[in-house]
Amino acid sequence: MDIQEIRNKAKRLLESGEVKVVVGYERGSTESKSTPAFIESPDDVDRLIWDATCVNNLAAYAIQEAKNGGVAIIARDCDARSIVMLVQEHQLDKDAVRVIEVPDETQWADDPALPESLEERRAFWAKEFEKCTRCYACRQACPGCFCNTCFIDRIVPRWAAKRAGASDAWMFHVTRAMHQAGRCGDCRECSRVCPVGIPVHLLAREIETFVGELFDYKAGMDMDADPVLGTFTPEDPDPNEHGG
């Protein structure tokens, strides 16, 4: 996509007063990195770039920026799904947000192959969670993690110790993944930001697979749809009988 097209759209939105800020990408502190840019003046749109280094899901800033007035966010398909999800979840006023769509040209890394048997999978994740530093970058970068207080940070009651090692990290990652049901647009920011390379996104993706199969629901596709975790009918399938 032509960068000029993005800049023109940003300029129009700012000039018309439709939004107060455009969240996009600008060159980072080295050629191989971009960094989020908060453009507030039509004169600054030339700072915006669009290339292979633009990988962040900028929807992570949607709630913060919408508080100050209208916000336009440069978004790939998966990032736009985060924005739609936030509107569905009543975290974001749909009139306060605009999306500047960009094609998904991300060079996604290959996913590690998950073992077939449950025992081997358990061993796979135990090894991965052993590396976890509990920095919570996965959560902080995730637009779906919009809770004001995460369960893992609660002191009373405390759900898990902030201990290094697989056991308590397991509690954190698996619970976080469960809370992503119907919220994850597969942007893979959680894995991208992880300093120790845990493929965290595979957990939420697995949950989304169940959600799709059981409830015929895909996260962030329809602003007017009720979120899957926020609805209940007596006819709902029982995940226990799913065999997963």
Next chain:
Amino acid sequence: MDKIVTKDNMAAWLRSLREKYEMIGPVKRPDGAPEFRDIDMMPPGIIPGGIEVALDNAAWLMPPKDYLLPPTETLFTYDEKDQAEPLKVPLAGDKPRLLLGLRACDARAIRVLDHVYLDGAFADPYYAARRKGMVMVGNVCDEARWSCFCTSVGEPVEWLKDLDAVITDIGAGFVVTANTPVGESLLDSSYLSDPSDQQMNLKVAAWDKLAAIPKRPFADKLAKDFLAWDDPIWEKYARKCLGCGICSYLCPSCSCFDIQDERVAGQIERFRCRDTCQTCYFTLMPSHNPRPEKKMRMRQRLSHKFKYQPEQFDIIGCTGCGRCVELCPVNLDIRQALAEVTPNE
């Protein structure tokens, strides 16, 4: 004193040191990421003899503080039912430890940690036990990473001279330089021999290369003179901060911890674990977080390293290792913030 050890003899020499020392160093995990750990526990690897020690600049991800301040450390345990029994306090063992593979910046970071944990009336007994009698062996970086800025916050070559011994990779082998009597005792081995003039020249060239890492605009100026409480840059940089703990958990000199209690099957354990001023949950346990806004936390991170620690200990708390620069998910680069507050002359 300088000696040379061939690449073939390196593993044998390190093995011989293990008779006297508990060896801790950057070893490569199966996924390639190096971490500081007990070398004895490592599987066979590239250095013949069963140790895959990462003595190159790739060994940067995990800082050595993981050994001095483990991510989780038991402070004491006691039996819930039998409270008359004394507390069980696990302090480090008797065998002296040798920390291997310290880059200049990481060696310097241990000096920063020493000030925090050992200075004054309140020396931390757990840190002190791990630190006591510890031998520090460093190595000279082969290449600067894009994120490195050690020369902008000090003199890495001088930091290396602060170590007991330094290993310099000269291609065909390693020159080992002893700076202290303990360092000299390490070199007293049949696996090492006297280096030639040419080998010494290669060593000097490697040290010169380290000293020649280009300086940033803020180098040689003390940021503490320029960091202002109300500077608008705090807000500017905080805006893109996601509020994760990467910069502080992987910082070699960040030292804050949280204390938690846990009860499992009648055994009470008190342990400490990492904590960071970069989250809204910092210091909630006594009452509240005095830094409710992101900009205040951003100010704290830079001011602590570049203003408060220089005032408190006469040492810059940042060693320019570049981990926070390279690992920040949003490329929030403290070098840019420092350059912005430092006036251009």
